[in-house]
Amino acid sequence: MRISGIVTLILILSVSIGVNGESGHRGFAKFGTVLNFNHPSVIALTEFQKGLGIEPDQMTIQIFANAQLGDEHDLLEGLQFGQIEMGIVPLPLLTSYSPLLGALAMPYLFKNDEHRFRVLDGPLGQQLLSTLEEANLVGLGFLQTGAQHIIASQEILGKPDDFQGLNIGIICPAYDKSCHTLPAQLSIRSFETLGAIVTLFESNKAAEQLERQTIQALECSAPTALELQIYHSNLRFMALSAHTTTPDVIVASKRWFDTLSPEVQDYLRKASRATITYQRHLWAIAEQEAFNALKSEGVQVETVERGTLRREVQPLYVSMEHTLGEKFTRIFESITAVH
Structure with a gap:
């Protein structure tokens, strides 16, 4: 999927976040997705740093898009075993571990996007994300994939x-x-x-x-x-x-996430929210462009x-x-x- 006016990401996008620790010590975390570099979700990851609200310091998160770390199943397995720190996972795959997430895919359930976002971003959405912890996953939020x-x-x-x-x-x-x-x-x-x-x-x-x-x-x-x-x-x-x-989900490996300080965990949650907000904006643009193009073709x-x-x-x-x-x-x- 392409969005006009937005520059294609380079092969690996580096995002730095600050963590507690000794000055000069750097950690490394991989963020994987099968989505291509022109996809709204990958482009939106440029907001990750801005969403942190702190100066780059001691940890580097690198975004590996276009299935560089394997397909969706490889990515999910890597997250569960702590071999991959963060990633974007399709909700349908996660229902194998948390069937209750499947409730979000019920037909004609939501009135519109605004209703859906209020649910996903509210207490119920957080409650459903918490059910992933039994599968060694930490759900950080829902990305838009379109109706x-x-x-x-x-x-x-x-x-x-x-x-x-x-x-x-x-x-x-x-x-x-x-x-x-x-x-x-x-x-x-x-x-x-x-x-x-x-x-x-x-x-x-x-x-x-x-x-x-x-x-x-x-x-x-x-x-x-x-x-x-x-x-x-x-x-x-x-x-x-x-x-x-069926939204995509920003997921972190629980094995990795639990090793981080509460402060850094909060940074990551904040960055995820900023990324989700920007991604939904980009998706709305892409969706409207698609509707316009379809209409122009009759x-x-x-x-x-x-x-x-x-x-x-x-x-x-x-x-x-x-x-x-x-x-x-x-x-x-x-x-x-x-x-």
Whole structure:
């Protein structure tokens, strides 16, 4: 993904932070991500130093982007064993260790981005991040990855009848090629509940599959639709359903984090918050640019009525309550209580 007017990062971006200790002593910490250097999340890491609010002193954090430290599974394992100090991890991977995080991927759960951010940045978001500690991880905050919409060969108005027998494609990420993670399964089941027929696409083969297979709709974000050049297919109507989103998470190795002083831990939390704020701003720009580009290519972008669809997928909420118990019920009630 590219953002106009923003300079591409160099191969390794160094960020220094101050820690307690003897003058001249320097520590080294690796920050890994599979995202490329033009991605809003990687560009936003330039805010890490500013967010610390202190002069560079004794520790150097180096950002290794574009999967330099391995794929998502390698990164997660490295974080758990303390071989990698910090990183960006997709939420779906983390639900294997904390199923309650999957509640954030429930369809039609959030009213809009503002509602989502208030939840993620508030007490409930922090509570959910704390569940990662049992997996030797420290969650430092949620990055924006964009809402998933529906782009179809015919207009989607938001009525249940729109989905009856609709062949819709779902793109499985590289780290979950068969869409086995909880958020992916929730997406599949939500469309099946509405009467749709789901076809799974591999992320690295999605463009090729779109050329070979005739589908009637595809679940994707605006930047993904633009990257796939969806306007060359039969899919020309984009319904802004914003039915789900699965954020990325800034994560630290607990083994490493616990060796730091409380002061340095606070510095890192503050820097993470600054990075997240800037990243969301960059993502909003990228998303709007994608919408504008799609419209210029003839894609019709329309809002849809979400209320009816939210009621239609209610059985999925009941199923999750049975699976996760009262904790899920309390999470859902807490989210709906946030205004």
